Amino acid sequence: MAFRGPRVWLWRWRRNPLKRRADTVEAWVLLGTWLLTALLGVSAGHAAARSVENGMARERVEWTVVRGVLVEKAPGRTDRETADSRDRVWGTVRWVAPDGTRATGQIRVAPGSVAGTPVTVWTDRVGRLVSEPATAAEARLRATFVGGLVGLSAAAMPLVGGRLLCGRLRRHRLDRWDVAWARFDPLGDRRTG
The missing domain is CATH 1.10.287 (Helix Hairpins)
Structure with a gap:
């Protein structure tokens, strides 16, 4: 060595x-x-x-919450005892864009939700569907x-x-x-x- x-x-x-x-x-x-x-x-x-x-x-400043309505019944069952509140399925919703036109898109909703259920939709300035913005x-x-x-x-x-x-x-x-x-x-x- x-x-x-x-x-x-x-x-x-x-x-x-x-x-x-x-x-x-x-x-x-x-x-x-x-x-x-x-x-x-x-x-x-x-x-x-x-x-x-x-x-x-x-994004937090520009994106806004809009009230939408579920267009059709969401897939899955609404079984309150077995369903977890975090379980979500894709459902078609409709909302009114800032220019007054009706827009449709897909968001995650509770399984088995019936048509006409009010849902929260996040949109950008133009009215396009976006995800919920991140918190600070x-x-x-x-x-x-x-x-x-x-x-x-x-x-x-x-x-x-x-x-x-x-x-x-x-x-x-x-x-x-x-x-x-x-x-x-x-x-x-x-x-x-």
């Missing part, structure tokens, strides 16, 4: 007669990689989270999740690029070392003894 001695922090930045130019270049590449990774990851994640949260806030807490959670994913994805690009560049620099440094060693020890392949 080789003895390694104490670890010296920032060794690539210190003056040393054995330090080569390739060590300095690799140090700058590593520093740039880490700075780009942090900067790009944080800024992309923050921008994505803000965009998602703003979009959901706009749900929007924050989604924005945080999306921002985290986008930030990690954006941070991965400079990190992978820096690792690839450092690998190429390392290979180049080892090749140059092989050339120098071959010049220094031309008889290195002979065995003694």
